[in-house]
Amino acid sequence: MLNFSILTKYFDLYFQGFLTTIEVSIIGLICSFILGVIVAVMRIAPLRILNWIGTCFVEFIRNIPLILIVFFFYYGLSNYINLSGFAAGTIGLTIYTAAFIAEAVRAGIQSVDKGQMEAARSSGLTYIQAMKHIVLPQAIKIVIPPIGNQFINLVKNSSILGLVAGMELMYFADYVHEKTWISFDTYIFAALFYLVLTIPLSFFVNRSEKRLARSY
Amino acid sequence: MDFIGAYSVGNLSYLLKGFLITLEVAVISIILSFVIGSLLGTLRYAKIPVSSKIVAVIVETIRNSPLLLIIFFSYFGLREVGLKLEIMPAAIMALTIFESAMISEIVRSGLNSIEKGQIEAARSSGLTYIQTMWHIILPQALKRMIPPLVSQFISLLKDTSLAVVIALPEMLHNAQGIYNGNVTYVIPIFILVALIYFIVNYCLSLVARALEKRLDTNQKDGKNGNRRIRAASLSG
Amino acid sequence: MKKWLFFGVIFTLIAALMAGCGKSSSGSESDGTLGKIKDRGKFVVGVKYDTYLFGYKDPQSGKVEGFDVDIAKALAKKILGDEKKIELVEITSKTRIPMLKNGDIDAIIATMTITEERKQEVDFSDVYFDAGQSLLVKKGSAIKSVDDLKKGTKVLAVKGATSGANVKKAAPETELLEFENYAEAFTALKSGKGDALTTDNSILYGMAAQDSDYEVVGGTFTEEPYGIAMTKGDKEFVDYVNKFLKELKDSGEYDKMKAKWIKE
Incomplete structure (x- = not known):
């Protein structure tokens, strides 16, 4: 049976970490969504150089481990800009997640029929207007489930901040572990806090996936 | 930044040793999690009253927990309940647990993307349930699952780097050993490690894309299904 | 019925696999x-x-x-x-x-x-x-001993070691940042993530020997x-x-x- 006295005794620590995890997740969520959409639009924009930059960004970031990106911002850049564990972790997470979101959004945009873009352009809209009013609104619906999945990943991946003293849930779970040396219970309780965040998200994603599937 | 010092022969071979450990752990975990994930996914797909529900709860719990936590749990937590694993087996165990859950979802949505009517048709033409699964459903589903599976394998390879927290001597661990001695090596070593990961994973993703293209031309009708699996599996 | 058999076999396979990869490696305990x-x-x-x-x-x-x-x-x-x-x-x-x-x-x-x-x-x-716990700082740092650790001072330590708890006892106001291992903690100090690194003087002397920009200050404040x-x-x-x-x-x-x- 789980030793709930650990949870009650160290609840403050867990909760403090939990709040930071939420904070990181929300900041990361907003920033990575914005960055992701920008990169996705760059990738399909009618300008070679933008395509190329967008593609390089997505392919490079998607294929290297997140921990490397976070360490790069934390240790690597310290001569130029000294970021705290929280900042380096959040920036790393944002960039990493943005690459995946960009890929999802691009796929969504390209799934919208090409003819619609042409029709919109020929009716006098500019490329950006057509994108904004015609293509993106349709694409967003399609990409909600994959983006939702990315947000779940983001919450889970925020645990990486524990390795750069980012003071979130994982860091405090380690701290409790070190105080008690009772590993099983300590980490199970930490997992519960993560599940409180991820399970509702996952439920929402599943539902929107089903709804999307039905609409075809 | 001292590129020349950082890329000395000794350092490079030390890094390479770490890379081989990364590969070893990743390949073993890929094989194990593919087998276990396929079984769990099929089990959940089959909707058997109790067991499918149990599998669903387990899979969802694991899928929604951070891998880092599962690594600590496999190494520190499990030994308190009698399962004592050394570092490498613990790392493989953690990766297998996590990725099996992810792969089971890919398999399940792959199977779900095949129309139910096909099962009924096959059954009514006299095939048994197992025959129907084996000859009719699985071959179609497998084709659709290949791209998301490959991208899951790429994730697994990247995730191996997290095992640095239990001192698995993989590539990042050895990288730390190198830049620990000299802070001017940090950026050169990070760049090198990133490039190695990038090259290996990019090649894998090219394979995935080639497969995807081939499958798309093979079966135009599978588009909708494909998209749905991809949505379920885009992983990070 | 066949359906059940099919999944019975699958289940057994999973169990076998789990048991296989979870092979315990504990030694014999009867023998010293x-x-x-x-x-x-x-x-x-x-x-x-x-x-x-x-x-x-x-x-x-x-x-x-x-x-x-x-x-x-x-x-x-x-x-x-x-x-x-x-x-x-x-x-x-x-x-x-x-x-x-x-x-x-x-x-x-x-x-x-x-x-x-x-x-x-x-x-x-x-x-x-x-050994005894001490502090490692960049040469020329204002921190000369554990008494200089005040509110807002960032002290780096390693998870699982005694040094984190000790420094909190000696200087409760400091902010403590803990890392997975000494390699990371020392890299963090060199990257300016903290003002001092604390652990046993013996280990700190080793770090100072590796990088002459850093020195051990203030003697020891615990016995280790x-x-x-x-x-x-x-x-x-x-x-x-x-x-x-x-x-x-x-x-x-x-x-x-x-x-x-x-x-x-």
């Missing part, structure tokens, strides 16, 4: 550690790989060297008659106690302080090295007697190791070893 080492013909010992002067793996040569490693080799020679019959296993402050309790290693010789708390988990030999940790309840092995340490000191070999690594 000493007997186990002699049977195996090899002394398996946990040492640090990232602690200069005590246990450090040089990436260039691939060799693990240090004072702890020399002690381990001498112990291997005493037990098995050959200092080469040794297997060094990397441990960190966080992993060492679980690994010993697990039976992965026969002993820990890794800058490990003898504390009452740890005595609940493992048995210790007599003290083989007297190092012991060799062994599985709890194995009195035979503890007595054996204590006898070995005494012989090592009496013969003068201990002083030679110490002088080789520690130059204060």
Whole structure:
């Protein structure tokens, strides 16, 4: 049976970490969504150089481990800009997640029929207007489930901040572990806090996936 | 930044040793999690009253927990309940647990993307349930699952780097050993490690894309299904 | 019915696989550690790989060297008659106690302080090295001793070590940042993530020796007697190791070893 006295005794620590995890997740969520959409639009924009930059960004970031990106911002850049564990972790997470979101959004945009873009352009809209009013609104619906999945990943991946003293849930779970040396219970309780965040998200994603599937 | 010092022969071979450990752990975990994930996914797909529900709860719990936590749990937590694993087996165990859950979802949505009517048709033409699964459903589903599976394998390879927290001597661990001695090596070593990961994973993703293209031309009708699996599996 | 059979088989397969990859590796407990080492013909010992002067793996040569490693080799020679019959296993402050309790290693010789708390988990030999906690700072830093640690000062330490709790006791107002291992903590100090790094002076001297921009300041503010940790309840092995340490000191070999690594 789980030793709930650990949870009650160290609840403050867990909760403090939990709040930071939420904070990181929300900041990361907003920033990575914005960055992701920008990169996705760059990738399909009618300008070679933008395509190329967008593609390089997505392919490079998607294929290297997140921990490397976070360490790069934390240790690597310290001569130029000294970021705290929280900042380096959040920036790393944002960039990493943005690459995946960009890929999802691009796929969504390209799934919208090409003819619609042409029709919109020929009716006098500019490329950006057509994108904004015609293509993106349709694409967003399609990409909600994959983006939702990315947000779940983001919450889970925020645990990486524990390795750069980012003071979130994982860091405090380690701290409790070190105080008690009772590993099983300590980490199970930490997992519960993560599940409180991820399970509702996952439920929402599943539902929107089903709804999307039905609409075809 | 001292590129020349950082890329000395000794350092490079030390890094390479770490890379081989990364590969070893990743390949073993890929094989194990593919087998276990396929079984769990099929089990959940089959909707058997109790067991499918149990599998669903387990899979969802694991899928929604951070891998880092599962690594600590496999190494520190499990030994308190009698399962004592050394570092490498613990790392493989953690990766297998996590990725099996992810792969089971890919398999399940792959199977779900095949129309139910096909099962009924096959059954009514006299095939048994197992025959129907084996000859009719699985071959179609497998084709659709290949791209998301490959991208899951790429994730697994990247995730191996997290095992640095239990001192698995993989590539990042050895990288730390190198830049620990000299802070001017940090950026050169990070760049090198990133490039190695990038090259290996990019090649894998090219394979995935080639497969995807081939499958798309093979079966135009599978588009909708494909998209749905991809949505379920885009992983990070 | 067939459907059930199909999934019965699958379930058994999963169970078998799980059991296969979760094969336990605990050693026989009836036999003492000493007997186990002699049977195996090899002394398996946990040492640090990232602690200069005590246990450090040089990436260039691939060799693990240090004072702890020399002690381990001498112990291997005493037990098995050959200092080469040794297997060094990397441990960190966080992993060492679980690994010993697990039976992965026969002993820990890794800058490990003898504390009452740890005595609940493992048995210790007599003290083989007297260290004390101190501070490592960049040369020219305003921090001269533990008294200079004030509110807002960031102090770096390692998870699983005693130093974090100690510095909190000595200077409760400081902000403590803990890392997975010494490599990361030292890199963090060099990257300006904190104002001081705290741990045993012995380890800090090693870091200062690696990078002359850093110095140890303020003397020690705790006593950290190092012991060799062994599985709890194995009195035979503890007595054996204590006898070995005494012989090592009496013969003068201990002083030679110490002088080789520690130059204060």
